[in-house]
Amino acid sequence: MNKYIGALFIILISVCVAVDLTPYGIKLALTKEPQNIKVTWLTNDKGDTPTVLYSRASFTPDESSSNEFYPIHSNAGAVESFPSLVGYWNGNANQAVMANLTAYTTYFYYVGDREANQWSQMFNFSTRGFGRSDYASIAVYGDMGHGGVGIDRDENYTLSHIMERQGYFDFVLHLGDIAYADITKGSHIFGNQTVWDEFLGVIQPVATILPYMVCPGNHDVFFNLDVYRKTFYMPTDKEDDSWYSFDYAGAHFVGFSSEHDYIPLSTQYNWLENNLKHYREKNPNGWLIVYSHRPFYCSSKYQWCEDFDVFKLMFVSSLEKLLMKYNVDIYLAGHSHTYERTLPVYDNKVLGTFQNPKATVHITIGSGGNKEGPTYNWLEAPEWSNGLRSSHTGFGKFTILNSTTIQWDFVDNYSDSIVDSFVVTKGYF
Ligand SMILES: *[C@@H]1O[C@H](CO)[C@@H](O)[C@H](O)[C@H]1NC(C)=O
Ligand SMILES: *[C@@H]1O[C@H](CO)[C@@H](O)[C@H](O)[C@H]1NC(C)=O
Numbered sequence: 001m002n003k004y005i006g007a008l009f010i011i012l013i014s015v016c017v018a019v020d021l022t023p024y025g026i027k028l029a030l031t032k033e034p035q036n037i038k039v040t041w042l043t044n045d046k047g048d049t050p051t052v053l054y055s056r057a058s059f060t061p062d063e064s065s066s067n068e069f070y071p072i073h074s075n076a077g078a079v080e081s082f083p084s085l086v087g088y089w090n091g092n093a094n095q096a097v098m099a100n101l102t103a104y105t106t107y108f109y110y111v112g113d114r115e116a117n118q119w120s121q122m123f124n125f126s127t128r129g130f131g132r133s134d135y136a137s138i139a140v141y142g143d144m145g146h147g148g149v150g151i152d153r154d155e156n157y158t159l160s161h162i163m164e165r166q167g168y169f170d171f172v173l174h175l176g177d178i179a180y181a182d183i184t185k186g187s188h189i190f191g192n193q194t195v196w197d198e199f200l201g202v203i204q205p206v207a208t209i210l211p212y213m214v215c216p217g218n219h220d221v222f223f224n225l226d227v228y229r230k231t232f233y234m235p236t237d238k239e240d241d242s243w244y245s246f247d248y249a250g251a252h253f254v255g256f257s258s259e260h261d262y263i264p265l266s267t268q269y270n271w272l273e274n275n276l277k278h279y280r281e282k283n284p285n286g287w288l289i290v291y292s293h294r295p296f297y298c299s300s301k302y303q304w305c306e307d308f309d310v311f312k313l314m315f316v317s318s319l320e321k322l323l324m325k326y327n328v329d330i331y332l333a334g335h336s337h338t339y340e341r342t343l344p345v346y347d348n349k350v351l352g353t354f355q356n357p358k359a360t361v362h363i364t365i366g367s368g369g370n371k372e373g374p375t376y377n378w379l380e381a382p383e384w385s386n387g388l389r390s391s392h393t394g395f396g397k398f399t400i401l402n403s404t405t406i407q408w409d410f411v412d413n414y415s416d417s418i419v420d421s422f423v424v425t426k427g428y429f
C-alpha cells in the first residue's frame, strides 16, 4: 500500500515538473473600467493560479520586495484551454486585471502562476489619463500579419514606427486580419498556431506597453473565432461575443464583427443597434467611433471596393443606416490594403464638410503591411473621396483633441513621417 502511494506521489511530482507555464503572447487590453487594465497571455500547460503581480516600483516576484510605499499587488486571474480545438491547437489562454491604477503612473508587472511560482520577465508601462480628459491618441492600422512587423527585423515597419512614438499613444487599434494564420483546405478554414504565436511575439514589445485592441477580420475566423476571442479577451458584454464597446476620452468606441451575421434582426445587428441607441440617447454630444474590418467606402481596385461586390452591397444595405441614425462620427476599417478617407458621406452622397459634418467620415487603413502586399491600383476617385489615396504601408494617428475636434494623420512607412492629415469638427445629424 505504502509503496503504491509512494509510486503515485513520484508520478505526480514528475507530472508537475513537466508542467510548462512559461507565459508568451503577453499583451495589455482596455476594459470597461478605464482604470483597470487587463493583461492576457498564453501558456502551453494549464496552471491553477494564473496571476498578475504589479507595483509602482520595480520588484522581484516574491513578497520580500514589497514595502509599504510600493506594495506589490497580486491579482488572481482566470485560465481556459481551447477545448473544442483538441488536436489542432495547444495552449491555454490566461487573463488577469491590474485594477485601480493611478493616472500618469509607471507600473511594473509580471504575469505567471502563483502556486508554481513561475513568472514572465518584468514589464513596465505608463498609464495615461484613462480617457478621463477629452484628449486621447490612438495608433490605428488593419491587416498586418508578419509582413508589417519590423521590430527585431532589419527594417522599420509599422510597429517600430509606433514604438518610436509610444509616449504619444493611449492604445493601439488593430482593425482585423491580425496574424494571417489561416489555412484554407477545401471548404474548411484551419489555423496555423506557429504563425499566430510568432505574431503575438512580434507585437509583444508594443502590446506590453500599450493596450492592444482588436476586431476580427476574414483571416481570423478559423475555429469559429475561438482562438481570436481567447487570445485577446476584448471587453465584450458576453463571453462568446465578437463585438464590444468601451468609453474613452469622452468617446464611445464600438468594435463589431464584419465576419459574423450582421443582417437586420441578427443577434449582432440587435446588439449593435441597442448599443448605439443607448449611448446616443444619453450622450447627444459625445464622439461615437465605430470600427470593423470591412469598409463601407473604399476606391481601390479590390473586389470588396468595386460596386458590384454582392457581399459589400449586403453589408452596406444592412448597416449604413445605423451610422446615420445614431450620428456615428467616424468609421474605421481595413481589408483593402490601402489608405484613404472620405468627406462626410451617406448613401454615396457627400453631406456637409469636415467643419460641419452631416454624415459619417470614413477612413480605410488596411495598410499595416501584410504578406499579401498592398493594393496598387485605384478606381476613378468618387465624389466622396478626399485627400491622399496611398498604397504605401503605414498607420494612422487618431487624436481626439477635445470634445469638438478630432485630428487624423497618416504616417507613411517609407518616410516615417505624416503625409496626410485632416481635422474633423463634431457634427450633428
Ligand atoms: C479597487 O478599489 C475599490 C475601492 O477602493 C475596492 O473595493 C476594490 O477591492 C479594489 N479592487 C482591487 C482589485 O484592488
Ligand atoms: C521599462 O521597459 C522598457 C522596455 O519596454 C525598458 O527599456 C526600460 O528599461 C524599462 N524601465 C525600467 C525602469 O525598468
Ligand SMILES: *[C@@H]1O[C@H](CO)[C@@H](O)[C@H](O)[C@H]1NC(C)=O
Residues within 6 Å of the ligand: 150, 151, 152, 153, 154, 155, 156, 160
Ligand atoms: C529603426 O530606426 C531607428 C531610427 O529611426 C533605429 O535607431 C533602429 O535601430 C531601427 N530599428 C531597426 C530594427 O532597424
Ligand SMILES: *[C@@H]1O[C@H](CO)[C@@H](O)[C@H](O)[C@H]1NC(C)=O
Residues within 6 Å of the ligand: 183, 192, 193, 194, 195
Ligand atoms: C505553419 O507555419 C509554419 C511557419 O510558417 C510552417 O513551417 C508550417 O508548415 C505551417 N503549417 C501548416 C500546417 O501549414
Ligand SMILES: *[C@@H]1O[C@H](CO)[C@@H](O)[C@H](O)[C@H]1NC(C)=O
Residues within 6 Å of the ligand: 401, 402, 403, 404, 405
Ligand atoms: C478644440 O481644439 C481645437 C483645435 O485645437 C480648438 O480650435 C478648439 O477651440 C477646441 N475646442 C474646445 C471646446 O476646447
Ligand SMILES: *[C@@H]1O[C@H](CO)[C@@H](O)[C@H](O)[C@H]1NC(C)=O
Residues within 6 Å of the ligand: 147, 148, 155, 156, 157, 369, 392, 393, 413, 414, 415
Ligand atoms: C518600408 O519602408 C522602407 C523604406 O524606408 C522600404 O524599404 C520597405 O520596403 C517598406 N516596407 C513596407 C512593408 O512597406
Ligand SMILES: [Fe+2]
Residues within 6 Å of the ligand: 143, 177, 217, 218, 219, 293, 334, 335, 336
Ligand atoms: Fe481582410
